[in-house]
Amino acid sequence: MPRWSKIVIAATLPSTAGVLAWWICVANGLGLDTTSIVVGLVVLLPGTPLAIWAGQAEPDTGPPVSGSRPAPAVIGDVPREPRAFQPRAQLSERIDQLLCTPRPAPVCALVGGRGVGKTHLAAAHARRCIQDGIPVAWLHAETADHLHGSLDQFAADTGLRSDGDDFTAVTRKARAWLQARREPYLVVLDNATDPDLLAPLLPAHGQARVLITTNDHAFERLGAMVPVEQFTEAEAVGYLRTRVSGDDDGFHALAEELDRLPLALGIAAAALVGPPRLSCASYLRRLRATPIEVILARPRGEPYPNGVAQAIMLSVGQTSPAAAHLLAELSVLSTSGVGIELLGPQAETALAELGARSLVTFSRGGTTVFVHRLVRRAVHDQAARDRILPTVIESAARRLCEAVEDISDQDTWRRFPLIMTVAEHGASLWEAVEQVLDDESPYPRASPGPNQRTPPGPAQRATPEPAQRTTTEPELPTAAEPAQPTAAEPEPRTTPEPAQPTTTEPEQPTTTEPEQWASAEPEQWASAEPEPRTTPEPELWATAEPVLRARHTVAAHLIYLNDGIRALPVAEAVVRGRERLLGPDHPDTLAALHTLAHAWEYAGQPMEAAVLYQRVAADRSSLLGAEHPDTLWSRASVAFSYTMAGKAAQAVPMIDQVVADQQRALSPNHPTLLAGRYFQAYTHCEAGLPEGGIELFRQLIADREQLFEHDDPDTWVVKGQLARAYKAAGRAAEAVPLYEHVAEQQTRVLGADHPDTLITRHGLAAAYEAVGRIADAVNTFAWVTYRFEAVMGPEQLLTRTARADLERARRSLRQP
Structure with missing residues (x-):
């Protein structure tokens, strides 16, 4: 109704009603006051709502645009x-x-x-x-x-x-x-x-x-x-049950495999319904064996215009090249998420772009980025079709190398979470590498970069720089303490050649009887006939090398932390990868074998380690020569593995011969010689010759103080082992102040929670026990156990040993 009509009605009706009311009142002889009241009520009561009604705009009135008409439904x-x-x-x-x-x-x-x-x-x-x-x-x-x-x-x-x-x-x-x-x-x-x-x-x-x-x-x-995210598990399973009109034990597994993505579930449900009708188990097998652009293509009649892979790649196509490449890297890394720290600040813009397109999600604190399973598959498969997967793997692996190779020995314990993260990503990358290696068709490189590497030859191998590491070995009984149980104390530390790890189960090496090794001369170590060397395609090696290098470095860091259990599968995978790509006698393969032997040693299997060390020593002698530093380093490791196996008496002549050969072939400040002398001093102490070990440690300390600065961490480790030798010689009173001094300096240089510091304090607790200061021993053991658990975990060898020593010391003090 037009508005003017409403106004006329609102004005006319109350007025007319008022006139009629006045006439009725006069006709009935009512007084003036009464008539006025009646007329006023008759006018106001209907007039007010009519005035409001007249003032309202007409519903469905469009803008004052020429030709507009009411909106259709x-x-x-x-x-x-x-x-x-x-x-x-x-x-x-x-x-x-x-x-x-x-x-x-x-x-x-x-x-x-x-x-x-x-x-x-x-x-x-x-x-x-x-x-x-x-x-x-x-x-x-x-x-x-x-x-x-x-x-x-x-x-x-x-x-x-x-x-x-x-x-x-x-x-x-x-x-x-x-x-x-x-x-x-x-x-x-x-x-x-x-x-x-x-x-x-x-x-x-x-x-x-x-x-x-x-x-x-x-x-x-x-x-x-x-x-809006994927279905919940209940929604996904409910959808499948309703759509397929039945129940199947595989609905839950299928929903998870499809990431509970409604589009993917709709396509899968259509396939399950058939014809022919499929079970969830059958469809899952097809799903895992078939590219998703094939099995999750859009079926006829589906209202959504695209299949899963096409829908995902449409979103990827809307991103910048940098963001698309980063997403491809994320698709070959671990499914458990990638830390922002690993990607670095230069990835912030690309991550923001991927997040804006809903191609990635972030953890609550924004520290981890996740890629959904189907997005990973779609991007990964597209990279394989575009033949850029090797380039993607290589760039992702170089991120891992940069992350772990920058970690110093002194910071290894602080960066343990990052090291384990790289180990997990390295395992995922190696799976992608194996896909490339197993592909029958060659993968041409997509724009090789200036840093592309070719397989290294012997001349490219760097000389290893053994340092020192620590494990825990039972304390040698001495004449001064024949019947008393002794505290387990830390062993020497040895740094293997920089390595790279993985997560394959290690193949157990065959154990050789120690007696077959005890009389082995250095010449016999070189008797193995090397197999022909394999040279991989440069393109394949450029893809695989940084992955293996990153994993090898992870294994070295884990060994530094005495974590041989975690290091074993990583080191074993590196060996398998390098043997496959380079052959069994390549220097890089031998370096990986040496690291694997080191992992066996720190996993509590020193004779397993000895078998591998001998193989490496023999191959290095044939390949590099008997006096090459790598060969001498492996020979020293063979001897030291005997010491760690409790066969120090057999190891003494072996290590003495190796050190003599090192002194003849190497300069006095060569890292291999310094590590060999460290092994020699420790082995003499373990063989019941502590006084000889004390003299060797003192000479080594004097030489290291001439070569390195005052606060060199490894020199403090050697001084801590000198204190241990004092205790083994029955001179615990001399060991206590030296232990205290070393622990104080390591706390200052490395920090109170550094594994080296904790190992020294562990030895100090054992020295307190030896001199009868049981209460001090209990308190120190308790503190060391607590910190080992916090820093290295409750199941690590050092933690378990410290806990056992604490319980023994408490029993001796008659504490509960």
């Missing part, structure tokens, strides 16, 4: 409800709360990766609005052309379009029309990709409401954001 094609639709109540309630609000022109953005069901959620809300009598406009906004086409239809259906209107004019008219709405109206902008494209269309006031679906978090700036 539906503009565009609202998707129908799919079979087995999951209502996702919490998300639906959240959408209703944001859009059904008294504030003007609310905007809500459903943000999530492709295929998570954003469009179906928006369509469900649109269908509810239609049922409630609220008009709906469904507009496609994936590209500028799609939006132009949808707005043209909107303008035509509402009568807004005039001849000669361009897109800007249509947008302006549509926005004005929406802002003039006085009753609810829903606009859905589906699959939006550009916030700047939509911003001019969004109303600033009025009763229209806007619902956007997108995979770009940048739309948060336009309205309230509702994150």
Whole structure:
């Protein structure tokens, strides 16, 4: 009704009623006062609501645009409800709360990766609005052309379009029309990709409401954001049960394998229904053996226009090359997530871009980035098809190398979490390398970089620099303490050649009887006939080498921490990889074997280590020569493994001969010679010759003080072992002050929780016990045990030994 008509009615009816009331009152002889009251009530009671009614705007009135007409109930094609639709109540309630609000022109953005069901959620809300009598406009906004086409239809259906209107004019008219709405109206902008494209269309006031679906978090700036992720486990299994019309024990496994992604579940359900009908177990086998762009392709009749892989790669295609390459790297690293620390600050921009496209997610604290399983598979498979997978693996591996190779020995214990993270990523990368190696077709390199490496030859091998490491070995009984149980004390530390690790189960080497080794002369160590060397393709080696190098370095760090159990599978995998690529006699393969032997030694299997050390010593002697530092280092390790196996008496002549050969072939300050002399002094102490060991330690300390600065950490380790030799010689009173001094200096130089410091304090507790200061021994053992558990874990060898010593000392003090 026109507004002027309302005004006439609102003015005429009360006046007419008033006149009629006055006539009736006069006719009945009522007084003037009474008549006035009656007339006033008759006029005011209907007049007030009529005046309010006349002032209201006409519902469904459009903007003052020429030719506009009332809005149709539906503009565009609202998707129908799919079979087995999951209502996702919490998300639906959240959408209703944001859009059904008294504030003007609310905007809500459903943000999530492709295929998570954003469009179906928006369509469900649109269908509810239609049922409630609220008009709906469904507009496609994936590209500028799609939006132009949808707005043209909107303008035509509402009568807004005039001849000669361009897109800007249509947008302006549509926005004005929406802002003039006085009753609810829903606009859905589906699959939006550009916030700047939509911003001019969004109303600033009025009763229209806007619902956007997108995979770009940048739309948060336009309205309230509702994150949409995969189905919950209950929703995914419920969907499969309803869609397949049955029950299958494999629904849970299939839902997890498909990452609970609604799009993937819909495609899988169609395959399960058939024909032919499949079981979940059969489909899972196919799923794991078939590229996802094949098995998860769009079936006929599926309302979503793309298959899973195509949908994912559409999102990847919208990112920058740097972001796409980073996502490819993440797809070959561990599925448990990648720490932001490992990626570095230079990756922040690419990560933000991937996060904005919902291709990655982040942990609550923002310290770890995750890639969903299907995204990983799609990106990984695409990299393989594009033949850039070797390049991706190499760049990811170089990240790992940079992370672990920068960790000094002194910082190894502080960076233990990072080291274990690199170990996990290294295992994932090696799986990808094996895919490349097993591919029958060669993988050409995609743009080799200037740092590409070729297989190293003998001339490229760096001389190892043995330092010192620690394990725990039972204290030697002495004449001064024949019947007393002794505290286990730390052993010497030895740093193997820099290595690289993995996570394959180690193949147990065959143990050779010690007697067969006791009389072995150095010449006999070189009797093995080397096999022909393998030279890999430079392209394959450039891909595999940084992976093996990173894992080898991880193994070396774990051995430094006395963690032979964790180091074993990593070192074994490096050996297998290098044997496969380089052959068994390549210097890098022998370096990996030496590290594997070291891991066996620190895992409590010194004779297993001896077998490998001898093999390496023989091969190095044949390949490099008997007096090469690497050969001499392996020979010294053979002797020392006997010492660690409790056969120090047999090891004494072996290590004395090796040190004599080292002194003849190497300079006095050569790291291999210094490590060999350390082995020699320790072996003499273990063989019941502590006085000889004390003299050897003193000479070594004097030489190291001439060669290195005062606070050299390894020199303090040697001094701690001198204190241990004092105790073994029955001179515990001399050992106590030396232990105390060394522990104080190591605390200052390395920190109170450094494993070297804790090992020294462990020895100090044993020295306290030897001189009868049991209470001090108990307190020190307790503190060392507590810190070992905190720093290295409760199951590490050093922790278990310290705990056993603490319990023994408490029993001797009659403490519970």
